[in-house]
Amino acid sequence: MPDAVRxxxxxxxxxxxxxxxxxxxxxxxxxxxFLGCARDFSEGRAVSEISFDAYERMALPEMQTLRSEAIAxxxxxxxxxxxxxxxxxxxxxxxxxxxxxEHRAPxxxxxxxxxDELKERVPIWKKETTPEGESWVxxxx
Amino acid sequence: xxxVLFFGxxxxxxxxxxxxxxxxxxxxxxxxxxxxxxxxxxxFSLVSLAAVNGQHERDFAVALADHSEVVFMSKFSGG
Numbered sequence: 001m002p003d004a005v006r007x008x009x010x011x012x013x014x015x016x017x018x019x020x021x022x023x024x025x026x027x028x029x030x031x032x033x034f035l036g037c038a039r040d041f042s043e044g045r046a047v048s049e050i051s052f053d054a055y056e057r058m059a060l061p062e063m064q065t066l067r068s069e070a071i072a073x074x075x076x077x078x079x080x081x082x083x084x085x086x087x088x089x090x091x092x093x094x095x096x097x098x099x100x101x102e103h104r105a106p107x108x109x110x111x112x113x114x115x116d117e118l119k120e121r122v123p124i125w126k127k128e129t130t131p132e133g134e135s136w137v138x139x140x141x
Numbered sequence: 142x143x144x145v146l147f148f149g150x151x152x153x154x155x156x157x158x159x160x161x162x163x164x165x166x167x168x169x170x171x172x173x174x175x176x177x178x179x180x181x182x183x184x185f186s187l188v189s190l191a192a193v194n195g196q197h198e199r200d201f202a203v204a205l206a207d208h209s210e211v212v213f214m215s216k217f218s219g220g
Contacts, residue, residue: 036220052219053149055212057195059219083219095220115220123192123212124219125149136150137218 004078005063007056009086012096017080021100024078030104032111034097040090042137045130050094050137052085055123059083062122066114074110076101081114083124143173143205146212147184155184164207171201173211187215 001020006012014035022028038050067079079099088094095118099110119139126137143162152158162173170191178185191198192212193205205211 053152054219055146055148055192055214057210058192058197058212061195062197119217119220121197121217122219123148123190123214123217125215126218127149136153136215139216139218 004080005060005067006082007054007060007063007085008082009084011084011093012082014093014096017082017096017098021078021080021098025100027102028077028100029102030107031098031100032104032107033099034095034111034115035093036095036115038088038090038092038094042128042130045128045132047090047128047130049087049089049129051087051127051129051134052094053125053127054085059122059124063118066117066121069117070099070110070114074099074101074106074113076106076110079110079114081118083118083122085124142208143168144208144210145173145177146210148212148214149218150215151184151187151213154187155181164205164209168205169201170198170203170205170211173205174201174213177213185213188213189216190214 063081070079077100081097083095097114099107101107147158
C-alpha cells in the first residue's frame with residue numbers, strides 16, 4: 001500500500017485510500033473525507049486546467065507533520081493525505097484527505113482542520129489556464 | 142554559496158527558479174532578501190514567506206551557513 005502521505009503526478013483512487021485507512025484499525029467507527037477538485041469556473045472566468053508547482057523538500061515533510069498533528073490533536077486512529085502536482089484538467093481530483101476515528105465528530109473536525117492547515121502551511125501553488133491566459137491563484141478562505 | 146530557489150508566481154515574475162548568492166561571514170536571511178529585493182523588486186513584492194534548508198523560517202535575523210538553501214515564497218494556494 002502506498003504511503004499515507006504523498007505528492008504525486010498521477011490521479012488517486014478514493015476507494016483505495018479509504019480501504020488503506022480502514023485496514024489500519026477495526027476500532028474505526030467513523031471516516032471523514034475531503035476531496036478537492038479542479039473547478040471549470042473561477043473569478044468569473046472559464047478554467048480549462050490547473051497546473052501546480054511545489055517546493056517538495058518542504059511540502060512533503062509539512063504534510064507528514066500535519067498528519068501527525070491531526071492524529072494527536074483529534075485522537076485519530078489514522079489519516080491519509082494525497083496531493084497531486086503537474087497539470088490537472090477541470091473536473092479532475094486535486095487533493096484527498098481521509099481521517100479515521102472511533103467516532104464521527106473527531107473524524108469530521110480533523111478533516112476540516114487538515115485541509116485548512118494544508119492550504120496555509122504546505123508550499124504548493126496553483127495556476128489556472130483560462131481563455132484570457134494563465135494566472136496564479138491568490139489564496140482565499 | 143547560498144542557493145536561492147523560487148517557485149510558482151515568484152519564479153514566473155523573476156524569470157528563473159534558481160540563483161546563487163555569495164556567502165559572507167555573519168550573513169543573515171534578511172541580508173539575502175535585501176540584496177535580491179533590490180535587484181528584483183517586482184518579484185519580491187509577492188514574497189511573504191521564507192524557508193531555510195526545507196524549514197519555514199519566520200526569523201529573518203537567522204544566520205545562514207555556507208551552502209544553505211533559501212526559498213523566498215508567496216502565499217501558498219494548494220489544495
